[in-house]
Amino acid sequence: MQFGSMTITEKILAKASGQSFVQAGQNIWVDANILMTHDVCGPGTIAIFKKKFGQDARVFHKDKVVIIPDHYIYTEDKYARRNLKIIRDFAEEQDLTYFYGAFTDKYKGVCHIALAQEGHNIPGTVLFGTDSHTCTSGAFGMFATGIGNTDAAFVMGTGKLWVKVPETMKFIFNGTFPKHIMAKDIILEIIGDYTVAGATYRTMEFAGQAIKELSMEERMTVCNMAIEGGAKNGLIEADEVTESYLKDRVKKDVNYDFFRADDDANYHTLREYDASSMRSVVAKPHSPDNKGYADEMQDVEVDRAYIGSCTGGKITDLKAAAVILEDKKVAIDTFVVPATREVESDMDKVKVNGKTLREIFIKAGCAMTDPSCAACLGGPKDTFARTQGLERVISTTNRNFPGRMGSKKASIYLASPYTVAASALVGRVTDPKEYV
Amino acid sequence: MDSIIEGKVYVLGDNIDTDQIIPAEHLVYDCNDDQERKMYGKYALSSVPEGQQGLPDGQIPFVSEGSYVSDFQIIVGGDNFGCGSSREHAPFALREAGVKAIIAKSYARIFFRNSVDGGFYPPFDSKEDLLSFFETGDQARIDMKKSVVENITQGKVCSFNPLGEIIEILESGDLFSYARKKGLIK
Ligand code: SF4
Numbered sequence: 361m362q363f364g365s366m367t368i369t370e371k372i373l374a375k376a377s378g379q380s381f382v383q384a385g386q387n388i389w390v391d392a393n394i395l396m397t398h399d400v401c402g403p404g405t406i407a408i409f410k411k412k413f414g415q416d417a418r419v420f421h422k423d424k425v426v427i428i429p430d431h432y433i434y435t436e437d438k439y440a441r442r443n444l445k446i447i448r449d450f451a452e453e454q455d456l457t458y459f460y461g462a463f464t465d466k467y468k469g470v471c472h473i474a475l476a477q478e479g480h481n482i483p484g485t486v487l488f489g490t491d492s493h494t495c496t497s498g499a500f501g502m503f504a505t506g507i508g509n510t511d512a513a514f515v516m517g518t519g520k521l522w523v524k525v526p527e528t529m530k531f532i533f534n535g536t537f538p539k540h541i542m543a544k545d546i547i548l549e550i551i552g553d554y555t556v557a558g559a560t561y562r563t564m565e566f567a568g569q570a571i572k573e574l575s576m577e578e579r580m581t582v583c584n585m586a587i588e589g590g591a592k593n594g595l596i597e598a599d600e601v602t603e604s605y606l607k608d609r610v611k612k613d614v615n616y617d618f619f620r621a622d623d624d625a626n627y628h629t630l631r632e633y634d635a636s637s638m639r640s641v642v643a644k645p646h647s648p649d650n651k652g653y654a655d656e657m658q659d660v661e662v663d664r665a666y667i668g669s670c671t672g673g674k675i676t677d678l679k680a681a682a683v684i685l686e687d688k689k690v691a692i693d694t695f696v697v698p699a700t701r702e703v704e705s706d707m708d709k710v711k712v713n714g715k716t717l718r719e720i721f722i723k724a725g726c727a728m729t730d731p732s733c734a735a736c737l738g739g740p741k742d743t744f745a746r747t748q749g750l751e752r753v754i755s756t757t758n759r760n761f762p763g764r765m766g767s768k769k770a771s772i773y774l775a776s777p778y779t780v781a782a783s784a785l786v787g788r789v790t791d792p793k794e795y796v
Numbered sequence: 797m798d799s800i801i802e803g804k805v806y807v808l809g810d811n812i813d814t815d816q817i818i819p820a821e822h823l824v825y826d827c828n829d830d831q832e833r834k835m836y837g838k839y840a841l842s843s844v845p846e847g848q849q850g851l852p853d854g855q856i857p858f859v860s861e862g863s864y865v866s867d868f869q870i871i872v873g874g875d876n877f878g879c880g881s882s883r884e885h886a887p888f889a890l891r892e893a894g895v896k897a898i899i900a901k902s903y904a905r906i907f908f909r910n911s912v913d914g915g916f917y918p919p920f921d922s923k924e925d926l927l928s929f930f931e932t933g934d935q936a937r938i939d940m941k942k943s944v945v946e947n948i949t950q951g952k953v954c955s956f957n958p959l960g961e962i963i964e965i966l967e968s969g970d971l972f973s974y975a976r977k978k979g980l981i982k
Contacts, residue, residue: 400823407828412972439824492882508884508910557876737820761813763843
């Protein structure tokens with residue numbers, strides 16, 4: 361490596377720290393462009409903010425603290441209701457520009473998807489969020505990472521936080537993915553190879569022709585699960601696909617930086633994959649790195665299918681499921697949860713063979729509900745599709761640790777929307793290859 | 797922060813994630829309410845599968861039925877301790893249950909950061925595999941200055957890695973006191 365060469369992550373962090381050069385391993389203070397929080401971690405963050413900066417303290421910038429309730433919305437749990445009120449009162453008190461309150465017409469749904477859809481993801485900037493999947497936004501060529509309540513309260517008051525500049529592991533996918541391969545397969549393949557701790561403290565960057573051909577939503581799914589590899593952030597270089605997604609969503613006067621890595625930048629790992637030889641991956645219980653392949657697991661029975669969350673509830677995901685479910689009936693309980701209001705309304709517009717996604721799901725016998733995190737993280741007992749006992753679920757979500765979807769006795773298999781939909785038709789893990 | 801930490805050890809395996817440390821359904825209690833915050837102690841580590849609750853034999857709940865505080869003050873863990881979500885409720889719950897220190901082989905990044913920046917307890921990492929060095933229930937004594945931990949019950953001593961620069965944050969109390977001390981905030 362030559363002195364002065366930087367990875368994309370290093371360039372973003374250099375800019376945010378006001379320096380011309382930073383290097384992996386350095387501890388630096390950076391300026392946050394956005395702090396995002398939600399209903400689960402918002403109340404704790406707000407309490408610490410008030411305790412530390414005083415009852416009358418103001419947030420560092422009223423346009424830059426974005427609050428998106430999404431976790432515990434459709435529940436009668438009185439504490440969950442109280443949390444919604446705490447963040448609503450705070451947003452009013454601070455006159456926050458971007459508060460997407462529950463039970464209002466501003467409500468969106470799952471925060472990481474709402475951030476993208478509402479134009480908060482700005483290439484080249486730094487986003488901190490009180491949610492580990494904040495790394496989703498790295499799909500926009502930005503530095504996005506999850507933090508805890510104390511750190512978030514600090515950012516809320518100062519707009520700054522210390523970070524250790526991470527080394528980068530770069531995963532290059534050459535060629536083209538087969539038609540039945542989705543983003544979930546890509547990231548589960550890597551996590552299976554490197555384990556759930558394989559990228560701890562590092563950046564997972566995804567590159568190569570096959571990645572460039574992915575849509576923004578698919579890129580978001582890949583980056584979303586960088587945290588399941590232990591990474592600090594996921595990253596995909598911004599390009600024309602990014603630009604066209606941003607075009608109608610970002611305010612006109614916002615500038616972005618499309619950073620490129622220097623040719624001689626230093627990487628912890630460079631690993632090439634052949635995209636064309638990929639298979640449909642299923643993460644078996646109880647860890648995202650417990651890799652299996654759908655074509656070898658056809659004797660594994662499942663009794664529930666779940667299609668939703670930030671990795672599996674976007675319109676691309678629901679359309680993939682609909683392609684498989686069209687004119688068929690599911691064999692097991694199947695739940696569909698759109699990630700956001702935008703996805704929900706697109707279900708009535710996007711069509712497969714002339715039928716809307718909603719029509720296809722209804723005819724197939726799926727149960728649907730309003731957008732939120734729902735059973736992705738279990739949540740209060742009355743949460744839609746939450747596991748209560750020994751369920752064996754195949755799910756488009758991103759975690760399958762014990763108890764993740766509610767019951768610690770349930771078994772969760774993680775897979776792409778294609779694989780989940782195909783499995784729903786059969787009641788066993790099913791390779792979607794023949795269905796698409 | 798005391799440089800000597802003594803207590804009873806609770807041994808856990810690899811990849812103890814935040815859903816096991818504090819299940820999502822319990823994330824709703826108010827951390828600032830004296831009554832409600834006790835619930836975090838009550839449910840700390842309540843989603844660890846029974847066979848892994850307190851190694852080597854398992855079946856030892858971290859917090860016994862009806863109690864809000866654990867009998868164990870030191871947690872010994874394997875690799876990737878605290879992986880999963882960013883919820884600060886996880887280190888908070890452990891501290892509410894009475895945890896004074898963790899010694900694990902390695903940590904997930906956000907959990908480690910939360911433990912330190914929130915000033916909950918020191919998260920040490922060990923050079924050696926401590927899972928074979930301790931059994932749940934052993935009495936341990938950590939000497940931070942010397943970076944060693946003694947298994948008093950079994951009469952053995954083992955070293956761990958010094959905390960390094962983050963010790964300043966823990967010694968200050970938390971990230972805020974540290975930043976004040978350094979003149980970063982007023
Ligand atoms: S959908 Fe699931 S993973 Fe995504 S933000 Fe909500 S709880 Fe987290």
